[in-house]
Amino acid sequence: MKLRGFIVLFLCGVACVPGLLHAQLTGDTVSVPAFLNKEKNVIEFNGADWSPLFAEMDSLQSSTDSVPRIVSMVHIGDSHVQAGFLTEAVRLPLQRRFGDAGRGLVVPLKLAKTNEPHDYSVVADGAWNFARCVGRKYNAYTPGIGGIAIVPRSNRIDLTFSTLSKTDDCEGFRKVRLFHEPTDSFPAIISEPYRVTGEARNAFLTCYSWNDPVCSIHFSGQIAPGEERLAIYGASLETGESGILYHTIGNNGAFYSTYAAIPRFAEQVAALTPRLIIVSLGTNESFSTALTRDELYKQIDAVVAPLRASCPQAVVLLTTPAECARRRTRWVKRRRRVYYSPNSRVDLVRETIKAYAADHRLACWDWYEVAGGKGSSTAWRKAGLMAYDRTHCTETGYRIQGEMLYRALMNMYQDYVDNGVAQ
Structure with a gap:
């Protein structure tokens, strides 16, 4: 499987400064x-x-x-x-x-038509198919590590992972490990300063890292014509600390x-x-x-x-x-x-x-x-x-x-x- 012209952009809902890297949801006292x-x-x-x-x-x-x-x-x-x-x-x-x-593994549950934890979001542009590990009617694709797979219906990928908070802060992260359908060519192109790392590289995992903490990461790219659709399973969001x-x-x-x-x-x-x-x-x-x-x-x-x-x-x-x-x-x-x-x-x-x-x-x-x-x-x-x-x-x-x-x-x-x- 090959991707063409695949780039990664980062979007922040609030100012992404080092002081926010440790911001956490406090939860309710019980x-x-x-x-x-x-x-x-x-x-x-x-x-x-x-x-x-x-x-x-x-x-x-x-x-x-x-x-x-x-x-x-x-x-x-x-x-x-x-x-x-x-x-x-x-x-x-x-x-x-x-x-x-870091926040750790986040899975695109809402895109698979089920409930998602309140402290992150995975949002996609365009139409996507999905599979869940529970329920026979969702077996068109193979789910991955989180029990979910999402697959774009077109040859375009626009997908955003974000951390959310009850406060004005965000849980910043400097590293993403993206889980996806096994392939040896994901992604094809990525622009600086956001780099693909060889850490823990295997067929279903691609790692990215950068210097300054962000609250959101946007994947955008084009799948090469004639290739099968790419299933995405989730991502681990990490501080690098x-x-x-x-x-x-x-x-x-x-x-x-x-x-x-x-x-x-x-x-x-x-x-x-x-x-x-x-x-x-x-x-x-x-x-x-x-x-x-x-x-x-x-x-x-x-x-x-x-x-x-x-x-x-x-x-x-x-x-x-x-x-x-x-x-x-x-x-x-x-x-x-x-x-x-x-x-x-x-x-x-x-x-x-x-x-x-x-x-x-x-x-x-x-x-x-x-x-x-x-x-x-x-x-x-x-x-x-x-x-x-x-x-x-x-x-x-x-x-x-x-x-x-x-x-x-x-x-x-x-x-x-x-x-x-x-x-």
């Missing part, structure tokens, strides 16, 4: 409700050694090297992750403590099997060089009444095993889903009434995830237990932290989950700092 099991908020290492990860995180706070040090983390999940509130509540305090290496990169990959309705079906998914995740991979799936599996424990165990392995093989430098954290509820109906005096009852199959999913983690010496965070265990979905709903469907949380509910995950990570990190061992 308080943790009393019905959570705070004493259960621990990570079970199951024999996994996290000392190398914590050592690298520790070095970020004392490093004086001129070469940036990056600790990359990847969080993979379903609709709970796609919304972005949960992961933002983990990412921002990590970056405040250890350094901000030392710190944490926290990448989010979330898709509404996703199962473990969803990510196992994405071609070269583990290889693309490996391009982010993660030191920590968090997998938060299982809610959708709990609504599949035909799924057996053995089948689920195999589906977990179909995702986790390739990730471990492709990312040997990474530790893996599996998380369990919280209790949710099933929508049911009954007739009362000839009237159809809707009610909700706890989804008992969450227990099967939770125990299978915990068993897989224990069998393979992987860490596990039991969010089911931390969130309150049996009957907790009713408490979350009454507290206004769970949506009407008793499956999804409100924004505040997700921020509480993120806060608890951050606390669990930091408690384990502090144990390492105090004792020198994380196992």
Whole structure:
């Protein structure tokens, strides 16, 4: 595949000055409700050694090297992750403590007709087709690392990635790693001072870097006549400074099997060089009444095993889903009434995830237990932290989950700092 006359332009919504490079969304302050099991908020290492990860995180706070040090983390999940509130509540305090290496992976979700986190935008001119990893009607193209692919209907590309903020600041970035359909000729032409770098070069990844921070990057170019359309998967937006990169990959309705079906998914995740991979799936599996424990165990392995093989430098954290509820109906005096009852199959999913983690010496965070265990979905709903469907949380509910995950990570990190061992 070849592109002709491809250039990259940068557009800033506000003045792009070095002082804005560290600007971050602060998010909303949340308080943790009393019905959570705070004493259960621990990570079970199951024999996994996290000392190398914590050592690298520790070095970020004392490093004086001129070469940036990056600790990359990847969080993979379903609709709970796609919304972005949960992961933002983990990412921002990590970056405040250890350094901000950038927004990380952003995916053109809105262009694929689904919801997108509030702190970035991907906007395109012209008409584009798309594919999503969930839903049979979206299988005309192959999705990439973020579970999404967007493809221009014409031979013209006009695409803009921007960081957004609740304030007048922006999250500036000096580097972009663009994920796209595998090709050996992307892009054909690029003008100074914005340069293509050879860093981590492979068939589906092209890197760009420059000197001054910007808030927006615009890709504009012409696809050579007769060539197939170019699919774009997303981009990692980075500051070029030392710190944490926290990448989010979330898709509404996703199962473990969803990510196992994405071609070269583990290889693309490996391009982010993660030191920590968090997998938060299982809610959708709990609504599949035909799924057996053995089948689920195999589906977990179909995702986790390739990730471990492709990312040997990474530790893996599996998380369990919280209790949710099933929508049911009954007739009362000839009237159809809707009610909700706890989804008992969450227990099967939770125990299978915990068993897989224990069998393979992987860490596990039991969010089911931390969130309150049996009957907790009713408490979350009454507290206004769970949506009407008793499956999804409100924004505040997700921020509480993120806060608890951050606390669990930091408690384990502090144990390492105090004792020198994380196992």
